Amino acid sequence: MPFTPMELMICAAAGELDDGRTVAVGTGLPCAAAMLAQKTHAPNLVICFEAGGLAPLLPTMPISVGDSTTFHKAVLATSMTDVMQFCQRGMIDYTFLSGAQIDPFGNLNSTMIGTDYARPKVRLPGSGGANDLASFCWQTLIVMKHDAKKFVPRLDFLTTPGYLSGPGAREDAGLPANTGPHRVISDLAVMDFHPESKRMRVRSLHPGKTLAEVQTATGFELLVSESVNTTPEPTELQLSILRTQVDPGRYILGRAG
Amino acid sequence: MPAPLFTSVSSDAARQAFATKPRALADKVMSVAEAVRRFVHDGDYFCSGGFGSNRIPTAVLHEILRQGKQNLGFAGHTATHDFEVLCAGNRTGRGKTLAKVDISYVLGLEARGLSPHARRVIQSGELETVEWSNYALALRFTAAAMGVPFVPARSMQGTDTMAKSAAKPIACPFTGEKLVAIPALYPDVAAIHVHEADRFGNCRFVGTSVADIDLARAAKRLIITCERLVPHDRMRQNPHHTQIPFLCVDAVCEVPFGSYPGNMPGEYFSDEEHLRTWLTVEQDEAAFLKFLDEFVFGVPDFAAYLDKCGGLRRLQALRQREVLVGDAAQ
Numbered sequence: 001m002p003f004t005p006m007e008l009m010i011c012a013a014a015g016e017l018d019d020g021r022t023v024a025v026g027t028g029l030p031c032a033a034a035m036l037a038q039k040t041h042a043p044n045l046v047i048c049f050e051a052g053g054l055a056p057l058l059p060t061m062p063i064s065v066g067d068s069t070t071f072h073k074a075v076l077a078t079s080m081t082d083v084m085q086f087c088q089r090g091m092i093d094y095t096f097l098s099g100a101q102i103d104p105f106g107n108l109n110s111t112m113i114g115t116d117y118a119r120p121k122v123r124l125p126g127s128g129g130a131n132d133l134a135s136f137c138w139q140t141l142i143v144m145k146h147d148a149k150k151f152v153p154r155l156d157f158l159t160t161p162g163y164l165s166g167p168g169a170r171e172d173a174g175l176p177a178n179t180g181p182h183r184v185i186s187d188l189a190v191m192d193f194h195p196e197s198k199r200m201r202v203r204s205l206h207p208g209k210t211l212a213e214v215q216t217a218t219g220f221e222l223l224v225s226e227s228v229n230t231t232p233e234p235t236e237l238q239l240s241i242l243r244t245q246v247d248p249g250r251y252i253l254g255r256a257g
Numbered sequence: 258m259p260a261p262l263f264t265s266v267s268s269d270a271a272r273q274a275f276a277t278k279p280r281a282l283a284d285k286v287m288s289v290a291e292a293v294r295r296f297v298h299d300g301d302y303f304c305s306g307g308f309g310s311n312r313i314p315t316a317v318l319h320e321i322l323r324q325g326k327q328n329l330g331f332a333g334h335t336a337t338h339d340f341e342v343l344c345a346g347n348r349t350g351r352g353k354t355l356a357k358v359d360i361s362y363v364l365g366l367e368a369r370g371l372s373p374h375a376r377r378v379i380q381s382g383e384l385e386t387v388e389w390s391n392y393a394l395a396l397r398f399t400a401a402a403m404g405v406p407f408v409p410a411r412s413m414q415g416t417d418t419m420a421k422s423a424a425k426p427i428a429c430p431f432t433g434e435k436l437v438a439i440p441a442l443y444p445d446v447a448a449i450h451v452h453e454a455d456r457f458g459n460c461r462f463v464g465t466s467v468a469d470i471d472l473a474r475a476a477k478r479l480i481i482t483c484e485r486l487v488p489h490d491r492m493r494q495n496p497h498h499t500q501i502p503f504l505c506v507d508a509v510c511e512v513p514f515g516s517y518p519g520n521m522p523g524e525y526f527s528d529e530e531h532l533r534t535w536l537t538v539e540q541d542e543a544a545f546l547k548f549l550d551e552f553v554f555g556v557p558d559f560a561a562y563l564d565k566c567g568g569l570r571r572l573q574a575l576r577q578r579e580v581l582v583g584d585a586a587q
Contacts, residue, residue, distance in 0.1 A: 027368045052465025052466060053465055063369070064311055067311055068464060068582075071522075077465045078465060079395075079466045081468065119380075126362050127362065127389070127391065128335060128361060129335075131412055131413055132390045135413070158418075161415050
């Protein structure tokens with residue numbers, strides 16, 4: 001069955017979420033991926049939202065991480081500090097983030113483009129909950145469109161921690177041990193981070209994409225895994241559930257991949 | 258240069274303010290116009306409850322614009338439509354409603370896109386800004402609600418968000434762990450929208466509380482807008498449902514559909530078309546001024562705004578969207 005780059009990204013992201021785990025998500029692609037995982041291989045995945053919704057039975061895709069669908073038939077409608085403290089205590093396994101820029105260590109910028117904080121060239125929303133979620137959740141999954149303007153050697157502003165300046169830097173800074181970015185899922189490939197150097201590394205290429213294409217769309221040198229394989233294509237079942245149950249209004253699927 | 262604290266973190270200074278807060282079980286029902294006139298002053302640090310486009314006190318935000326309040330501080334704690342409304346008092350020929358903003362998330366409307374006017378305001382450099390994460394900014398109300406100058410947290414460490422915040426690194430006195438001291442934020446005035454309040458200001462709401470339980474306790478003055486006034490006796494029957502007690506509250510304003518165009522849990526969904534209209538009309542500065550004249554400055558009160566936006570028919574559709582959503586999924 002034919003599929004779009006967006007559908008592939010959502011399915012690849014969903015595949016990273018194991019059954020019986022907990023995930024803090026925002027709206028958009030991450031939420032679609034979590035819903036898809038729940039409706040396929042991970043029915044016991046617990047979804048939580050930073051505004052206070054815990055384990056909702058999502059009737060539709062939320063528009064805001066605080067709208068009433070985020071606690072529809074939930075087990076708990078609580079506060080932001082309560083949800084963030086579940087994360088800080090080590091109870092939330094995954095989070096899903098994006099940003100305007102990412103660097104080789106998986107650090108993210110969602111604050112500003114430019115060099116002068118007082119007069120940004122382009123002002124962006126800021127951390128929101130991203131800094132907290134990437135600090136606290138065991139594994140950070142990142143979804144980004146692949147573009148050399150977004151995959152940059154150095155961020156204009158380090159909003160949200162990846163591996164900071166490299167091995168050991170998170171722990172030195174005071175962040176919880178054994179946390180950090182786990183995967184970067186783009187429209188071209190899936191990346192992970194080298195276990196020693198903590199630098200971004202190509203793990204699998206999406207069907208039909210080449211390593212050269214991925215490197216050209218990246219503003220820094222990517223490491224390459226010894227066994228780069230091909231990202232699995234979405235199954236017919238995944239596509240059908242995605243199109244008819246997760247996002248029938250094509251709220252996310254209608255966007256360019 | 259360390260980022261500034263826009264408000265005092267001193268617990269004793271806060272106690273002095275709370276010492277003079279009225280204790281009487283007094284009738285606090287008044288109009289939104291009167292509440293804003295009496296409790297929001299130029300230069301105040303103002304906070305808005307809810308979550309950007311969910312359970313927000315829209316009527317108070319519009320009234321702040323209409324009364325031309327100037328040079329406010331503001332906590333941009335996933336501030337979306339609320340920040341967008343307040344920004345309409347900057348660079349629109351009416352002085353400067355906002356002067357200082359603590360930012361964890363502003364100018365975006367989440368999945369809906371970015372506010373062009375809020376971006377013009379912030380990129381002009383006319384706002385003094387300080388960065389935080391959402392958890393850190395929420396914890397600032399927790400510290401204030403506790404009556405202490407700070408609480409520790411583990412996020413923000415190692416980032417520019419931390420460097421541009423007014424938080425400070427500390428070492429745990431027990432373990433030596435590196436932590437961040439998140440300073441208390443005692444707003445001069447806050448506005449929170451709830452489902453039900455009695456005339457004295459006891460409040461209850463359903464859905465996520467976001468940061469409002471702490472914000473209500475942290476604020477030196479508090480304006481409540483409610484969907485419905487209910488008899489005091491009903492609060493006494495179910496005290497375990499009260500989230501904000503009258504002691505915190507200075508004004509109670511009954512504003513049906515008061516979170517419009519935002520979502521109100523169990524009552525009505527957000528008006529996505531109207532929110533899109535705001536974002537679209539802001540692209541053109543002249544068109545935005547005309548829009549503001551028509552929808553905010555040119556109307557006497559919030560009820561008139563609701564009428565302009567489609568009135569009861571529109572609100573009924575939004576209520577059906579909210580309460581029948583579970584049926585639609587089956």
